[in-house]
Amino acid sequence: DRSIHPGFQGPRDGLYFLQCGNSIAGLNRNLRAEQRSLRTTGASNGQSIVGAMSTGTHGSAIDVGAVQDYVVGIHLIVAPDRHVWIERASYPVTTDGFAGLLGAELRRDDELFDAVLVSFGAFGLIHGVMIETDPIFLLEMHRERRPLDARLRAAITTLDFTGAGLPRGDERPRHFDVVANPYDMDAGVYVTTMYRRPFRPDYPRPVHGDLAPGDDALQFVGTVTDALPLLIPTVMTAAVRSQYKTTTTPVQGTTNDIFPTTTTRGKASGCAIAVPLDRALHAMELILAINRDHGPFPCLVALRFVPRTRALLGFTRFERTCIVDVDGTLSNRTRSFYSRIWQSMAASDIPFAMHWGKILGLSAAEVRRLYGGNVDRWLVARRALLPPALRRAFSNRFLEELDLAD
Numbered sequence: 001d002r003s004i005h006p007g008f009q010g011p012r013d014g015l016y017f018l019q020c021g022n023s024i025a026g027l028n029r030n031l032r033a034e035q036r037s038l039r040t041t042g043a044s045n046g047q048s049i050v051g052a053m054s055t056g057t058h059g060s061a062i063d064v065g066a067v068q069d070y071v072v073g074i075h076l077i078v079a080p081d082r083h084v085w086i087e088r089a090s091y092p093v094t095t096d097g098f099a100g101l102l103g104a105e106l107r108r109d110d111e112l113f114d115a116v117l118v119s120f121g122a123f124g125l126i127h128g129v130m131i132e133t134d135p136i137f138l139l140e141m142h143r144e145r146r147p148l149d150a151r152l153r154a155a156i157t158t159l160d161f162t163g164a165g166l167p168r169g170d171e172r173p174r175h176f177d178v179v180a181n182p183y184d185m186d187a188g189v190y191v192t193t194m195y196r197r198p199f200r201p202d203y204p205r206p207v208h209g210d211l212a213p214g215d216d217a218l219q220f221v222g223t224v225t226d227a228l229p230l231l232i233p234t235v236m237t238a239a240v241r242s243q244y245k246t247t248t249t250p251v252q253g254t255t256n257d258i259f260p261t262t263t264t265r266g267k268a269s270g271c272a273i274a275v276p277l278d279r280a281l282h283a284m285e286l287i288l289a290i291n292r293d294h295g296p297f298p299c300l301v302a303l304r305f306v307p308r309t310r311a312l313l314g315f316t317r318f319e320r321t322c323i324v325d326v327d328g329t330l331s332n333r334t335r336s337f338y339s340r341i342w343q344s345m346a347a348s349d350i351p352f353a354m355h356w357g358k359i360l361g362l363s364a365a366e367v368r369r370l371y372g373g374n375v376d377r378w379l380v381a382r383r384a385l386l387p388p389a390l391r392r393a394f395s396n397r398f399l400e401e402l403d404l405a406d
């Protein structure tokens with residue numbers, strides 16, 4: 001507490017300083033013992049906290065954001081003899097002396113902070129991060145199948161759930177996502193809704209089989225083979241129906257109970273396209289049309305939602321962002337689907353961005369087109385912090401191809 005800035009506006013008892021390698025799943029477990037909770041995570045949680053932050057990992061906490069959005073301090077090593085502690089000038093978290101305790105320079109700089117948040121290692125080695133957490137809470141989870149009708153379409157494109165017919169009426173859920181199996185749309189899409197509830201120790205702990213309650217398509221879609229393409233629709237539908245269960249009674253649990261998984265079953269791959277909320281259904285329809293015209297591809301399509309990130313290169317960059325996940329079997333067939341999706345998105349009038357930590361197809365020109373002035377702001381922040389030799393040291397082919405290395 002002595003190291004917390006007197007002007008800190010956040011939860012004083014909710015700050016944690018974590019080394020970079022802490023896994024999200026481990027944090028979920030350990031924070032539970034401290035009666036705290038991560039604000040949000042992905043559906044699967046084998047990532048390290050800094051790995052998740054650095055690519056913009058998100059779940060579907062519709063009013064919370066992505067992992068980087070609860071990071072408030074960054075301990076960055078840029079050379080053997082130079083460390084920096086970065087926080088926002090507009091949101092100071094630690095006292096002036098805290099950085100010195102780490103042997104680091106103090107940098108209170110919004111622009112630098114927002115550049116480093118999602119930067120895929122380009123600014124140096126992130127040794128640790130300070131995060132804000134919430135008091136422990138329960139999620140009350142429901143999953144149902146329902147038609148993609150006008151009411152659900154309106155909810156998807158506005159996140160206004162009034163009259164949407166969700167399990168708890170008009171109450172705003174904390175988490176909302178939609179999964180579509182292209183081969184079984186007549187029976188409806190899968191809608192998962194989670195409501196925040198106060199923690200109580202005697203809640204019934206969820207029991208589950210191979211799939212945990214909050215698992216998404218990526219966790220099981222790898223079990224579907226595409227060796228016989230004509231069988232993909234049948235096999236996919238059998239896999240989804242048998243594994244992705246609807247709920248008959250609500251499941252309750254902490255984030256640790258709902259999202260405990262750290263790996264996939266089978267070999268899976270994922271690509272995720274972020275679009276503005278009001279274009280979510282257009283993007284989904286574009287993807288489903290490619291599947292109809294050129295498939296069948298062994299993939300499912302899911303919609304998840306978060307508010308805009310402040311990270312300069314965060315792909316959740318629209319005021320209300322819908323992330324369209326296309327999860328599939330790891331195969332050349334799936335890769336060819338992704339290529340067609342990227343081409344069609346680029347040729348469409350839908351603004352978009354792509355998840356940096358999944359399979360992505362972007363050129364340098366496209367990064368500039370999609371992120372506009374944020375690319376230069378990110379490069380300026382990097383150049384101001386790192387001299388040329390260090391910029392070279394923290395570059396790789398990925399950054400060079402996207403013109404982000406200099």
Ligand SMILES: Cc1cc2nc3c(=O)[nH]c(=O)nc-3n(C[C@H](O)[C@H](O)[C@H](O)COP(=O)(O)OP(=O)(O)OC[C@H]3O[C@@H](n4cnc5c(N)ncnc54)[C@H](O)[C@@H]3O)c2cc1C
Pocket residue numbers: 020041042043044045046047048049050051052053054055056057058059119120121122124125126127216218262263264355356357358
């Ligand atoms: C099974 C599975 C499920 C997934 N589910 C989701 C999901 O629900 N939502 C979602 O948004 N994404 C999801 N993803 C994508 C995943 O969150 C990202 O790929 C994430 O970046 C992986 O982090 P990592 O720590 O595992 O990997 P790493 O490869 O260790 O880290 C990713 C990148 O972060 C940077 N980095 C890591 N550590 C440091 C450091 N100390 N200093 C500087 N830079 C560093 C590096 O650039 C590195 O390449 C999923 C991926 C898998 C495999």
